[in-house]
Structure formats: C-alpha cells, structure tokens
Amino acid sequence: MNYSAGTYDIAVVGAGHAGIEAALAAARMGSRVLCLCTCLDAVGNMPCNPSIGGTAKGQLVREIDALGGEMGRAADRTAIQFRMLNRGKGPAVFSPRAQNDRAAYRSVMKSALENCPNLLLRQGEAAEVLLDDAGAVCAVRLTSGAVFSAKAVVLCTGTFLGGRIFMGDVVRDMGPDGLMAANELTGSLRALGLSIRRFKTGTPPRIAAGSVDLSALEPQDGDENPQGFSFYSGVRPRNSVRCYMTYTNERTHEIIRGALDRSPLFTGVIDGVGPRYCPSIEDKVVRFADKERHQLFLEPCGEHSGELYLQGLSTSLPEDVQVAMVRTIRGLEHAEIMRPGYAIEYDCIDPLCLDARLAVKAVPGLFAAGQLCGSSGYEEAAAQGLIAGINAHLFVRGELPFTLTRMDGYIGTLIDDLVTKGTNEPYRMMTSRSEYRLICRQDNADLRLMEKGLALGLVSPERAEKAQQKARLTELELKRLQKTIAPPSQAVNDFLASHKTSPLALRGASLLELLRRPELSYDALAAIDPGRPDIPSDVAEQVEIAVKYEGYIRRQERDIADMQRMESRTLPEGIDYLSMTLLRTEARQKLDRIRPRTLGQAGRISGVSPADVAALMVILSQMEEKHEL
Amino acid sequence: MDTIAACSGGALPAAIGIVRLSGPDAGPIIEKIFSSKDENPITKKKTYHLYYGKLLSQSGKTLDLCLAAFYRAPHSYTGEDMAEIFCHGSPAVVEGALRHAYALGARPAGPGEFTRRAFLNGKLGLVEAEAVADMLDAQTEQEALNAAAQLDGAIGTPLRALRGELTGLCAHFYAVCDYPDEDIDPFEYSRASETLLRAGQQLRALCAGFERGSLLKSGFPVAVVGLPNAGKSSLFNALAGSDRAIVTSEAGTTRDVLEQPVALAGGRVLLLDTAGIRTPEGEAERIGVERALQAAQRARAALWVFDGSQPLSGDPEALPEALRGKPCAAVVSKNDLPPAFDPSELEDRFDAVFSLSSKTGEGLDALCSWLSGLIPPAGEVLVTSPRQAALLRRALDSVDAALASAQAGMTADAFLLDVEQAVRFLGEVTGEDVSQDVVKDIFSRFCVGK
Structure with missing residues (x-):
C-alpha cells in the first residue's frame, strides 16, 4: 500500500558512481537529499574493473575533484596501485589510473553518504516518478509503496534498469554482480514520454589468485611516488599490489571461434548495442581475425582479495567455454574461475532529450546521469552525477543553472557530446574527443575549475587558495626565468654541450629561452640556475609545460576565443525550425528536437551540415533585420 | 524548399531555349506546362529520357512543339525533382513557359541557385561546385577542360585521400593513447615524419599548380x-x-x-x-x-x-x-x-x-x-580558385609546422594539433568541414535569401 514516507528537496535514484556524486553535491550545497539504492551493500560498487581513471577518464576524475566531487578522494584513499599512463606521449595525454580495493571503495563511499549532513541513504527500488498538475516532478514512489515528495529527481539507474545478463544460453533478468534488477521504473519513464533503448556491456571472469602461476607472467608495478587524483587532499595513494600481463593465443581463439554459435552476441539473442571500443573477446577475435594474440591483464580486486580481474577478456560465452578458453592462456593453465564473465543489457534513454544541465527538457525537475544517458564507465557516470546533482539543487532553489562547455574541459565535452550529438552506443570518454586537450590537462584541472567549485560551495576556501597559490607561483617563476640571463661562460657552454645542445655565442640567453630547447628540462637547468627558489613540483610542472608548449597553447587559446564567438550567438528559445524551408528536412527535425542553445551547439549536431548553419545564420540575420528577434 | 524556375540557356533569341525547374513541385508543374505526344504525363514516363510534345501557355494554347525531360530525385543535378524543356529559343516562347510555371507556384531562381541546391543536397562538393562556376566562365578550351576535370573530382578526390591519410595519422596516435591496454602498433615518430613529408610535397605541388592555374584563368x-x-x-x-x-x-x-x-x-x-x-x-x-x-x-x-x-x-x-x-x-x-x-x-x-x-x-x-x-600547356589539372589555393597554402603551412615540431622533439599530442588543423583546412577546400569564414563565403557567393 502506498504511504507518504517523507519530504525531500531532491531524490536521487541509485547510489552508484553517478548517484553518489549527485546526492553528495546537492546535499553539500544545502538541499535535503534522499539517496535510494536497491542494495545498501552495493553502494559505489565496481561491477567491472577494480580501477578508477585511465586515459581521458583520469582527466575526468581530476576535474570532478577540482569541482568538489568525491571520486578522486575515495579513489586515492582506496588505491592499491597507481600509475600515470601515456608518460612520454605528451602532457595532453598523461592520464592517472588507480587499481582500487573494491570493498574498501564501497565502504568509503557508503560512509561519505552516511556522514553527509542533509542526506539520507535509503534502501529501496524506485517504481514511478510522479508529476504535479503542472507536469513538474513532485514525488517518487518505491515498489514498497513508500512515496517520497521531492521537487527534483535525479535518475542514476546504471545497468540495473531492466537489467538482463547473458552467459551463453543462460539468460537471467538481473543486475550486475548477482544483484536485483529494477524493472518497474522503465514503464514510468515511458509514460513520461522518454524513448527507451537497450544498450549492453560486459565483464570478464574473475580468477582465483591461488590457481594462477604468477611466476610465468610479466608483473606490472605502480609508479614510484604517485601523486594521486585529488588536489590538496593530503592523501597519497599507495602501491601495495602488482598486476600481471599475459596474452591469448591461437588455441584460445580456436575455442572462441568454435563456440560462436553459443554466444548470444552472435546468435542475435542480445538486442542491446555494445560499445565498439570496449569489445568482448569474441568480438575481438572475429573483427581482428589476423591478430595472433590479444593482451590481457590480471588485476587484483583488492588488497586482501583472492580474485583477479582478467582485463581484456570480457565475454558472454557459456561458462564451460570460459573455463576452457581461460586455461589455454599462459599462467592460467590451472586457473579456477571464481566469478564467470557475462554480458549485461539494460534500459537507457536517448540523451538528446537532455540539456547541458542533464535535465530532461520536457519534464521540469527530472534529471538523469550515468549509463541511463548512454555513457559507459564509472568516471563518465560520476562526472554527470556531479553536474546533475548541482543543477537539481539550483533548480530547486530557483537559481541559474551551472553548465560546463567544451572549453572548460572533459566534463563539458562529455556532456556536450551526449546532449548535442547523442550516441548510438555506450559512450566512453577519450582524449581524442577533447579538441582543447592541450589546455584541458589533468595537471591543471585545479587551475581551471576550483574557482567554480568554490563559487558553488563544494570546494573549501583553503583548497581553492592552494590552487590560486599554484597559479601565482607559476607566474612568478615564469617571470624570473625570463629575467634570469645565463651568460655565454665556459661553465654554461660546458653544461649545454653535455646536453647536446648548441653553445651560447656572444650574447647570453634567458633561462626561459633555454627551457624552450627540446634537449633541456626544467630540472636539468637547475645546474646553471643558482638563484632558483624552492618551488613545489606541481608548480615546476606548470612552468615546464607553459614554456615548452607555449606556441600550441596560444593557438588553442585562439581557437577557444573563436569558439566562444559561435557560442555567444544564442538561439531564441521558441524559434520555429520546422518552417525554415532553407534548411534540409533532416536539419530542421534535428534542430527542432535538440533545440540547441547556441549557434556553436547547432553546428555540432550530427545531421546539421555547415550549409545548414550558413542558412540558419541568414535566417537569423533576416529575423534580426525584421526585428522578429 | 520551394520550386524554382529559370531560363538556363544563353541570351535570347537563340536556336534553342532551355527552361529548367527544380523543387518538389517540378513534377506537377511540368505535367501542366508540357503535354507529351501520347498525352501520358511525363512524370509517369522514364526518368532521364527526352519526350516530344506541346509546350502550353497559361491559357492552354500551344506555345511551341518541343522536347522535355523529367529527372526524379535524388538522381538529378540538384538532387531534387527536376524538369528541363528544350524549346525554340524565342523570348516569347521561353517567357511564356516561365510565366506559366510561375503561375503554378514556381519562383524565379536566384543566381547560382541550382548549383547551391546541388551543394546543399550533397550532390556536389565545394570544389566541384566552384568548378561549375569556372566552367561557366571558361572562355578557352583549356579552361573548360580544367574545369571539367575538377568537376569530375580530379582535385577533390586526391585531396580527400590526403586528408584521410593525415586523419589516419592522428587516429593512430589517439588509438595508442586511448587504449593503453591493447597492444596496438606503437606510434612511430619516424613514420609520422615520413607521412608529413609526403603530404607537404603533395600540397606544395598543388600550390604551385595554382600559380599556373591562375595564369590559366586570368591569362x-x-x-x-x-x-x-x-x-x-x-x-x-x-x-x-x-x-x-x-x-x-x-x-x-x-x-x-x-x-x-x-x-x-x-x-x-x-x-x-x-x-x-x-x-x-x-x-x-x-x-x-x-x-x-x-x-x-x-x-x-x-x-x-x-x-x-x-x-x-x-x-x-x-x-x-x-x-x-x-x-x-x-x-x-x-x-x-x-x-x-x-x-x-x-x-x-x-x-x-x-x-x-x-x-x-x-x-x-x-x-x-x-x-x-x-602559353604553357595545362597537362595536369590545376587549382584555379583563390579560396582553395589560400586554404591549401594554410594546410601546407600547418603540415610544415608539424614536421618542424616533430623534428625538434615535440611530443605528438602537440604537433598533431598542427596536423588536425591541416585536416580542417583540407576539409574546407572540399566542403567536408566548414568554418564560420567559409560559411560567410557561401553566403556572399550564393546570395542566399536575397
């Protein structure tokens, strides 16, 4: 029986990576928040990799941290190995990545929610979003009959919504990790006019550590002196475990090929669209048939866990096939599977129905984040959760929205891609998606975003001050390098010769000029820089990047200025695209559906060609002339 | 889109006058203006075939005996339904036919509007659309041959291939970075340099060709x-x-x-x-x-x-x-x-x-x-549009800058920004990627909305 269970400002549905950030952000900003989760033991669960960060995802985590989110801190605290990926490929693609203790991460996150004022963590399955007479969100009903009043609802349903798992011909309606699926809410979302789609993802088997011959495998250790994700938190990640590398081989592939008729991915049982960039092993074997082997990693699921996650072997093949194929792999000849891999299919919405706040345009008060919006990955989910939570709070307070643009960084790019271009497969963040990546780096997320986090009340003044201090010190050191002249002395020229770079002739050179030379690093220059002040390593890093990449950084700044011009041409809200006969039909329909805020956003919509943008500009200027705008 | 009509032949009087229609109503209009000999509507006959019949005035009188063709979308020059009437080139006949078409809802076509529609409907790339303008301006056989080769993709096609190669270079780097766990062939700087060197040579040749091409055009x-x-x-x-x-x-x-x-x-x-x-x-x-x-x-x-x-x-x-x-x-x-x-x-x-x-x-x-x-013989197909040449020059500068950075030991995340810029410039040449500036250009040249 339905009963009135309480009144909140905001109800967050789900306590995965998106739900956690949404609930914490809204509560910390002052809203009264209810956070629902179908199983309180699964708060902050990592049903796939026991890992946070990675290429482009590491950037997201640092941005989340700079805005006052929780993920970076929790990941640092529960890290059991930490590495900076893509070292040597340039600062734009450096990406921090941690192996995490799953159990510790869950408990750290659960306690963060439990200890947050204004927030109640509550077990329960949402069944229906209720609207008031004006068509705005007013409550959420649980399957138990509890009805919680709320002015805003943030949906973060992950893979639980309509979840169905596949292991060969074994199919079960359930969520990840043996948890229950949430089956009632989809009907309510359909009734609200949202179109529902099916996406799928998958996970590899977990192997019993004791059954693996680790001595046959190449170990992979964490970085010395890792810095972590979180800025100025005082927590340094630890390295307490090793990962191991191995490979599939021709025998593995034979077994896979022989079992394709039992893979639901190939027999057509799965309708959901899977991610191209995170393919299952059967996908890889079929699509890259000429590849003799595929790289695999064994990643510990925790410091004291006996489970090894077999990265790279995601599969939906039947259990007996999984056992057979795993045992063809070097080091895994006697491996025992503890948890078999599986594919999971789930309900999600078309993100084109959202705006940059991650609000459902047609339903005031309804927000969405994470896999429900078509993304994949913990970090993508957390980033959206943070933005949706902040905006749910601002919506409830009647305040102006908080949105990030592509120029602000990866979070802005992620959301702009989702709500402007949409996605036909689970969307993963990649460095190649950010056109301003030389400016939007992981090392300067604090400089880019902490000010905003401070203004929102999510970042403490003490942390924001540290970011300002970093910026000040960087400026000072750059000025000092410019003013400090290395003389054309024997000592200086010997130093230059030892670094295989040309000597100074008659005139001296500033240290700034010398640092521009590819052969010289900031550290190396210390030898001819007796007056160098003692500056923190993160400042030295900023200085070095600013000097080495100055030309490119300037260019990106110009690109950003260009972009801002297009972004500053806002499009009137009620504009009638369907009657614009100058536009092609597809463009008219897309513009009508997505209703971009700016001309810049209009140009990024797939199906809107440059010629359409041209025509749109003409129409706008004609309307302006006729004073219709 | 509305339906447009114009006399597409030269100045009248002439031996033949051509009346062209394009747009969703081209079919219904041609059915009323043109009555084929067997009295079956031309739109029900074969597309791309000429039929003999009567050209009718607004009052239903026979203006002329002529040939007409109907081209069904999307297989037409503009990509829309189109019709062409080949009548005697007297001003009275052509104008009578046009008046009838206007009375039936067509409107006079603006300058270049058929070509603009072809561009908007994806029938022509920008290079090809510009070639149409060149073709119309051609006064010598050499110019006409060059324009025809451009229209046929002689410049657009290799440029698209070059653009693809540079895009591939960027894609390879990002694949290596974005999939650190997959063992993808490493991104080798020496091979990147080779690709850039080759691209530079190709672009340099095209830029030099413009100088010869502009001689061809200006004389x-x-x-x-x-x-x-x-x-x-x-x-x-x-x-x-x-x-x-x-x-x-x-x-x-x-x-x-x-x-x-x-x-x-x-x-x-x-x-x-x-x-x-x-x-x-x-x-x-x-x-x-x-x-x-x-x-x-x-x-x-x-x-x-x-x-x-x-x-x-x-x-x-x-x-x-x-x-x-x-x-x-x-x-x-x-x-x-x-x-x-x-x-x-x-x-x-x-x-x-x-x-x-x-x-x-x-x-x-x-x-x-x-x-x-x-006058030097053309031989190869030459770039003739100053717009294209300016973009090719900028693409070349970007490729050269990337190569210089790569050779100076700059990391690929930075010098590929130059390559991406070159890709954008090449995209603007072919119309696959168009910035605000080109958008303005498209404006002025096609007089949209005026």
Missing part, C-alpha cells in the same frame, strides 16, 4: 611596351577587339595600365597596356610610367611596339630590366603607311618580329599564334 600576362605614340594602344585595341584604351595622336595619352584578357587558340593572354616609356612631363604621367614598369615586372613576355612609319629612334636596348630574359617580340606597327625602315633590322635583338597594321588587321594572326605558343 598569361604580356606587357605591351614602346615609345610614346608608337601605336601600343591601337595594337592593344586591335587584339582586344574593343576600344578600351584611349587612342589619340598626342604623345603620352595612356596614363594607366590597362589589362585586357584576350582568348586565343592556345589559351588566355592578359595584355598589359603600358604608358609610353619616356621622361615624364607631369605628375600623372610619372605615376603612369611607374605603373608601366610594375606591369613589366608581372609580365611573362613583352611586345615592344615600333612605329613603322617613323625612322628607328630611341634605343631598343632600353628594355625595362624586369623584361630582360623574358620572351620579347618586336611589333612594327602602322604597315598600312609607307615604311620608314626595314623591320628585319630588328631581328637579331628580338625573339620575333612582326610587321602589322592595327588599323587593317593585317599581320595580327601571325602575332596571335606566336602569343598562343607562349
């Missing part, structure tokens, strides 16, 4: 020089076939450089008529002389004009510095008057000597065929 520049009153302007007018230069018998009348393209058999020549080179007597004349010298700088060849009715005076050695080493012919003018010297006296100092009369036209043909022979 091979030839300076017409000589002492005052030698008959330069008369020669200029005779070659150009119009009275562009002011011709008087008073020395020093031509004070400006006049340019006149002249279509010859071998291609186009751009004649640069210069003020007489002499000691200037006034400010205006001084400027004229300076301009003449500048024109000589641009010229690839010169015609030195001598007055055949006057004894040889002045020093033909005083050829402007800028013209030395370039082909130079002596033109002995006014051979309709009694000769004052033997033209063959000039033979050892010039590449060729022509005796002619600008007044009667005698001897002009020989001069024209000498000029035709100077």
Whole structure:
C-alpha cells in the first residue's frame, strides 16, 4: 500500500558512481537529499574493473575533484596501485589510473553518504516518478509503496534498469554482480514520454589468485611516488599490489571461434548495442581475425582479495567455454574461475532529450546521469552525477543553472557530446574527443575549475587558495626565468654541450629561452640556475609545460576565443525550425528536437551540415533585420 | 524548399531555349506546362529520357512543339525533382513557359541557385561546385577542360585521400593513447615524419599548380611596351577587339595600365597596356610610367611596339630590366603607311618580329599564334580558385609546422594539433568541414535569401 514516507528537496535514484556524486553535491550545497539504492551493500560498487581513471577518464576524475566531487578522494584513499599512463606521449595525454580495493571503495563511499549532513541513504527500488498538475516532478514512489515528495529527481539507474545478463544460453533478468534488477521504473519513464533503448556491456571472469602461476607472467608495478587524483587532499595513494600481463593465443581463439554459435552476441539473442571500443573477446577475435594474440591483464580486486580481474577478456560465452578458453592462456593453465564473465543489457534513454544541465527538457525537475544517458564507465557516470546533482539543487532553489562547455574541459565535452550529438552506443570518454586537450590537462584541472567549485560551495576556501597559490607561483617563476640571463661562460657552454645542445655565442640567453630547447628540462637547468627558489613540483610542472608548449597553447587559446564567438550567438528559445524551408528536412527535425542553445551547439549536431548553419545564420540575420528577434 | 524556375540557356533569341525547374513541385508543374505526344504525363514516363510534345501557355494554347525531360530525385543535378524543356529559343516562347510555371507556384531562381541546391543536397562538393562556376566562365578550351576535370573530382578526390591519410595519422596516435591496454602498433615518430613529408610535397605541388592555374584563368600576362605614340594602344585595341584604351595622336595619352584578357587558340593572354616609356612631363604621367614598369615586372613576355612609319629612334636596348630574359617580340606597327625602315633590322635583338597594321588587321594572326605558343600547356589539372589555393597554402603551412615540431622533439599530442588543423583546412577546400569564414563565403557567393 502506498504511504507518504517523507519530504525531500531532491531524490536521487541509485547510489552508484553517478548517484553518489549527485546526492553528495546537492546535499553539500544545502538541499535535503534522499539517496535510494536497491542494495545498501552495493553502494559505489565496481561491477567491472577494480580501477578508477585511465586515459581521458583520469582527466575526468581530476576535474570532478577540482569541482568538489568525491571520486578522486575515495579513489586515492582506496588505491592499491597507481600509475600515470601515456608518460612520454605528451602532457595532453598523461592520464592517472588507480587499481582500487573494491570493498574498501564501497565502504568509503557508503560512509561519505552516511556522514553527509542533509542526506539520507535509503534502501529501496524506485517504481514511478510522479508529476504535479503542472507536469513538474513532485514525488517518487518505491515498489514498497513508500512515496517520497521531492521537487527534483535525479535518475542514476546504471545497468540495473531492466537489467538482463547473458552467459551463453543462460539468460537471467538481473543486475550486475548477482544483484536485483529494477524493472518497474522503465514503464514510468515511458509514460513520461522518454524513448527507451537497450544498450549492453560486459565483464570478464574473475580468477582465483591461488590457481594462477604468477611466476610465468610479466608483473606490472605502480609508479614510484604517485601523486594521486585529488588536489590538496593530503592523501597519497599507495602501491601495495602488482598486476600481471599475459596474452591469448591461437588455441584460445580456436575455442572462441568454435563456440560462436553459443554466444548470444552472435546468435542475435542480445538486442542491446555494445560499445565498439570496449569489445568482448569474441568480438575481438572475429573483427581482428589476423591478430595472433590479444593482451590481457590480471588485476587484483583488492588488497586482501583472492580474485583477479582478467582485463581484456570480457565475454558472454557459456561458462564451460570460459573455463576452457581461460586455461589455454599462459599462467592460467590451472586457473579456477571464481566469478564467470557475462554480458549485461539494460534500459537507457536517448540523451538528446537532455540539456547541458542533464535535465530532461520536457519534464521540469527530472534529471538523469550515468549509463541511463548512454555513457559507459564509472568516471563518465560520476562526472554527470556531479553536474546533475548541482543543477537539481539550483533548480530547486530557483537559481541559474551551472553548465560546463567544451572549453572548460572533459566534463563539458562529455556532456556536450551526449546532449548535442547523442550516441548510438555506450559512450566512453577519450582524449581524442577533447579538441582543447592541450589546455584541458589533468595537471591543471585545479587551475581551471576550483574557482567554480568554490563559487558553488563544494570546494573549501583553503583548497581553492592552494590552487590560486599554484597559479601565482607559476607566474612568478615564469617571470624570473625570463629575467634570469645565463651568460655565454665556459661553465654554461660546458653544461649545454653535455646536453647536446648548441653553445651560447656572444650574447647570453634567458633561462626561459633555454627551457624552450627540446634537449633541456626544467630540472636539468637547475645546474646553471643558482638563484632558483624552492618551488613545489606541481608548480615546476606548470612552468615546464607553459614554456615548452607555449606556441600550441596560444593557438588553442585562439581557437577557444573563436569558439566562444559561435557560442555567444544564442538561439531564441521558441524559434520555429520546422518552417525554415532553407534548411534540409533532416536539419530542421534535428534542430527542432535538440533545440540547441547556441549557434556553436547547432553546428555540432550530427545531421546539421555547415550549409545548414550558413542558412540558419541568414535566417537569423533576416529575423534580426525584421526585428522578429 | 520551394520550386524554382529559370531560363538556363544563353541570351535570347537563340536556336534553342532551355527552361529548367527544380523543387518538389517540378513534377506537377511540368505535367501542366508540357503535354507529351501520347498525352501520358511525363512524370509517369522514364526518368532521364527526352519526350516530344506541346509546350502550353497559361491559357492552354500551344506555345511551341518541343522536347522535355523529367529527372526524379535524388538522381538529378540538384538532387531534387527536376524538369528541363528544350524549346525554340524565342523570348516569347521561353517567357511564356516561365510565366506559366510561375503561375503554378514556381519562383524565379536566384543566381547560382541550382548549383547551391546541388551543394546543399550533397550532390556536389565545394570544389566541384566552384568548378561549375569556372566552367561557366571558361572562355578557352583549356579552361573548360580544367574545369571539367575538377568537376569530375580530379582535385577533390586526391585531396580527400590526403586528408584521410593525415586523419589516419592522428587516429593512430589517439588509438595508442586511448587504449593503453591493447597492444596496438606503437606510434612511430619516424613514420609520422615520413607521412608529413609526403603530404607537404603533395600540397606544395598543388600550390604551385595554382600559380599556373591562375595564369590559366586570368591569362598569361604580356606587357605591351614602346615609345610614346608608337601605336601600343591601337595594337592593344586591335587584339582586344574593343576600344578600351584611349587612342589619340598626342604623345603620352595612356596614363594607366590597362589589362585586357584576350582568348586565343592556345589559351588566355592578359595584355598589359603600358604608358609610353619616356621622361615624364607631369605628375600623372610619372605615376603612369611607374605603373608601366610594375606591369613589366608581372609580365611573362613583352611586345615592344615600333612605329613603322617613323625612322628607328630611341634605343631598343632600353628594355625595362624586369623584361630582360623574358620572351620579347618586336611589333612594327602602322604597315598600312609607307615604311620608314626595314623591320628585319630588328631581328637579331628580338625573339620575333612582326610587321602589322592595327588599323587593317593585317599581320595580327601571325602575332596571335606566336602569343598562343607562349602559353604553357595545362597537362595536369590545376587549382584555379583563390579560396582553395589560400586554404591549401594554410594546410601546407600547418603540415610544415608539424614536421618542424616533430623534428625538434615535440611530443605528438602537440604537433598533431598542427596536423588536425591541416585536416580542417583540407576539409574546407572540399566542403567536408566548414568554418564560420567559409560559411560567410557561401553566403556572399550564393546570395542566399536575397
């Protein structure tokens, strides 16, 4: 029986990576928040990799941290190995990545929610979003009959919504990790006019550590002196475990090929669209048939866990096939599977129905984040959760929205891609998606975003001050390098010769000029820089990047200025695209559906060609002339 | 989209007039304007076939007996439903047909509108659309051949391939970075440099081709020089076939450089008529002389004009510095008057000597065929649009910058930004990627909405 269970400002549905950030952000900003989760033991669960960060995802985590989110801190605290990926490929693609203790991460996150004022963590399955007479969100009903009043609802349903798992011909309606699926809410979302789609993802088997011959495998250790994700938190990640590398081989592939008729991915049982960039092993074997082997990693699921996650072997093949194929792999000849891999299919919405706040345009008060919006990955989910939570709070307070643009960084790019271009497969963040990546780096997320986090009340003044201090010190050191002249002395020229770079002739050179030379690093220059002040390593890093990449950084700044011009041409809200006969039909329909805020956003919509943008500009200027705008 | 109609033939009257319709109502309109012989509507007949029938006026009277064709979307020039009527080229017939079409809801097409629609509907790339404009402007066979080859993708296709190669370079790097766990072939800087080097060469060749291509379009520049009153302007007018230069018998009348393209058999020549080179007597004349010298700088060849009715005076050695080493012919003018010297006296100092009369036209043909022979043959397909050339130049600069950075040890995350920029410029050439500037350009050229 339905009963009135309480009144909140905001109800967050789900306590995965998106739900956690949404609930914490809204509560910390002052809203009264209810956070629902179908199983309180699964708060902050990592049903796939026991890992946070990675290429482009590491950037997201640092941005989340700079805005006052929780993920970076929790990941640092529960890290059991930490590495900076893509070292040597340039600062734009450096990406921090941690192996995490799953159990510790869950408990750290659960306690963060439990200890947050204004927030109640509550077990329960949402069944229906209720609207008031004006068509705005007013409550959420649980399957138990509890009805919680709320002015805003943030949906973060992950893979639980309509979840169905596949292991060969074994199919079960359930969520990840043996948890229950949430089956009632989809009907309510359909009734609200949202179109529902099916996406799928998958996970590899977990192997019993004791059954693996680790001595046959190449170990992979964490970085010395890792810095972590979180800025100025005082927590340094630890390295307490090793990962191991191995490979599939021709025998593995034979077994896979022989079992394709039992893979639901190939027999057509799965309708959901899977991610191209995170393919299952059967996908890889079929699509890259000429590849003799595929790289695999064994990643510990925790410091004291006996489970090894077999990265790279995601599969939906039947259990007996999984056992057979795993045992063809070097080091895994006697491996025992503890948890078999599986594919999971789930309900999600078309993100084109959202705006940059991650609000459902047609339903005031309804927000969405994470896999429900078509993304994949913990970090993508957390980033959206943070933005949706902040905006749910601002919506409830009647305040102006908080949105990030592509120029602000990866979070802005992620959301702009989702709500402007949409996605036909689970969307993963990649460095190649950010056109301003030389400016939007992981090392300067604090400089880019902490000010905003401070203004929102999510970042403490003490942390924001540290970011300002970093910026000040960087400026000072750059000025000092410019003013400090290395003389054309024997000592200086010997130093230059030892670094295989040309000597100074008659005139001296500033240290700034010398640092521009590819052969010289900031550290190396210390030898001819007796007056160098003692500056923190993160400042030295900023200085070095600013000097080495100055030309490119300037260019990106110009690109950003260009972009801002297009972004500053806002499009009137009620504009009638369907009657614009100058536009092609597809463009008219897309513009009508997505209703971009700016001309810049209009140009990024797939199906809107440059010629359409041209025509749109003409129409706008004609309307302006006729004073219709 | 509304339906547009226009006379697509040349000026009337002519042997044939062409009325063209494009848009969703092209079918219903052609059915009413044109009644085929067997009285079945042309839209129900085969697409892309000519049918014979009656052209009807608004009042239903037969205007003409003619041929017509209907092209069903998307297989038409514009990508929309289209119809063409080939009637007798009388203004009354063509205008009658158009009036009827307008009465049925068509509107007059704006300049370039059929081509613009073809571009908007993805039937033509930008390079190809520009080639259409070139084709319409073509005055020589060489220009027409070049435009036709461009329309056929002779520039667009290799550019798209080059763009693909550069995009592939970027994609490889990002694949390596974005999938650190997959063992993808490592991104090798040496191979990246090779690709950039090759791309640079290709772009350099295209840019050089533009210089030749612009000669093709603007004409091979030839300076017409000589002492005052030698008959330069008369020669200029005779070659150009119009009275562009002011011709008087008073020395020093031509004070400006006049340019006149002249279509010859071998291609186009751009004649640069210069003020007489002499000691200037006034400010205006001084400027004229300076301009003449500048024109000589641009010229690839010169015609030195001598007055055949006057004894040889002045020093033909005083050829402007800028013209030395370039082909130079002596033109002995006014051979309709009694000769004052033997033209063959000039033979050892010039590449060729022509005796002619600008007044009667005698001897002009020989001069024209000498000029035709100077024009370099096209051979390859040349870039002719300044817009394309400017973008190719910028793409080349970006590729060169990337190569320099790569060789200076810059990381790929940075120098690939240059490559991505080159990809954008190439995309703008072909119309696959268009920035705001191009958008503005599209505006002005196609007069959208005016």
